[in-house]
Amino acid sequence: MNYLWYTAIVILIAFLLFVALFFRKTRFPKKKLLLYYLLSIALPLVIPYPWIEKILFDYLAGLSSALFISLILILIEWALLLFLIMKAYQEVVDSPEEKFFLFLLLGLGFGLGKALRDTLLVYFHSLSVFYGYSQFANFPSFFYLLQKIMEAQIEVISAGLLGLAFLSPAGYALHHLVSYSLLSFIPKGLITLVQVLIQFVPSLSFLASVYLISLLPLTLIIGFGLLWYLYRRRLYQIIEEDETSSHKKNFKKGT
Numbered sequence: 653m654n655y656l657w658y659t660a661i662v663i664l665i666a667f668l669l670f671v672a673l674f675f676r677k678t679r680f681p682k683k684k685l686l687l688y689y690l691l692s693i694a695l696p697l698v699i700p701y702p703w704i705e706k707i708l709f710d711y712l713a714g715l716s717s718a719l720f721i722s723l724i725l726i727l728i729e730w731a732l733l734l735f736l737i738m739k740a741y742q743e744v745v746d747s748p749e750e751k752f753f754l755f756l757l758l759g760l761g762f763g764l765g766k767a768l769r770d771t772l773l774v775y776f777h778s779l780s781v782f783y784g785y786s787q788f789a790n791f792p793s794f795f796y797l798l799q800k801i802m803e804a805q806i807e808v809i810s811a812g813l814l815g816l817a818f819l820s821p822a823g824y825a826l827h828h829l830v831s832y833s834l835l836s837f838i839p840k841g842l843i844t845l846v847q848v849l850i851q852f853v854p855s856l857s858f859l860a861s862v863y864l865i866s867l868l869p870l871t872l873i874i875g876f877g878l879l880w881y882l883y884r885r886r887l888y889q890i891i892e893e894d895e896t897s898s899h900k901k902n903f904k905k906g907t
Contacts, residue, residue, distance in 0.1 A: 655792030659771045662801060663693065663764045670760060674753040680743070685757065688740055692761030695732045696769050701725065715852045722844045726837065733762055733811055734833075741818045748819040748890055752812065752883060759811025763804025770800065795864060802868050806843055809875040810836040816886045835882070839875045843868070 667689050675685060736758050741751070773779055774792055813836040817828040846867055849856045859867065 655797060656771050656775055658792075658797055659764075659768055659800070662797070663768065666760060666764060667757075670753075670757055674757075675750070678750055680750065680754070684743070685754075688736070688754070689757055689761045692733075692736055692758045693765035693768065695736065695762060696729070696765035699725075699728060699732070715848070718848045718852050719845070722848055723841075726840050726844060729762070729840075730810075730814075730833070730836065733758065733807075734814060736762075737811065737815055737818060741824075748887060751819055752815060755811050755815030755818070756808050758815075759808040760804060762811065763807030764801075766807070767800035767804055799864050799868070802864075802872060803843065805872050806839050806875070809839045809872070809879050812879045813839075813882065816882055819886055820890050832882075835878075839871060842871055 667686065671682065671685060675682070737755055740754050740758060743754075771792060813832055815832075817824045817832040820828075846859055846863060850860045850863070
């Protein structure tokens with residue numbers, strides 16, 4: 653069961669590195685950071701995948717059914733991540749930057765939780781009763797673990813894009829929540845689409861050979877680039893909102 657231990661070690665190291673890089677000087681309690689991280693890891697472990705799969709696979713079949721099922725699962729994962737982000741948003745955090753890094757940490761935990769779920773399925777097949785029969789992973793190897801770590805970064809990007817709606821000190825606006833939510837679907841949707849096409853379209857099976865070496869890394873590069881650009885743009889918007897608000901207050905005091 654070496655790779656189960658390796659996955660657990662990666663989960664621990666990822667948290668320690670993230671805290672060391674982004675939360676060294678924060679006043680946010682480290683115990684609470686760990687609590688949110690563990691909660692984000694636990695969420696993918698409690699999704700009852702077979703309930704959805706059995707209902708849909710019993711009545712539907714083919715590529716359109718697989719795409720529809722994948723969409724439903726993405727929506728469930730998105731709803732759980734949104735709940736966690738909104739819960740973390742209520743905590744007292746010093747700055748928009750710390751909020752953003754907290755949301756990224758939640759995405760990292762969520763992605764590694766999915767990796768842990770898939771690894772548990774390899775060693776404990778009886779868990780398929782809860783996690784479903786389409787969730788089996790390949791036998792663990794170095795490249796398997798590398799793939800799971802890279803796929804976890806997709807969840808980081810999605811959580812970051814979704815979290816951009818919650819950076820404003822004045823609270824989130826509905827139009828920001830809608831627009832950033834739609835953006836957060838893009839990286840998860842692209843990777844899921846490729847995985848479904850590999851399984852259900854024989855002529856596209858060659859994508860499996862380039863998935864790890866090109867498709868997944870390219871998606872990560874573009875995704876993190878887009879996230880960084882939108883993050884900087886969102887911070888600029890927040891600064892403008894704060895300046896406008898302060899000007900209005902000063903104007904009222906002057907009158």
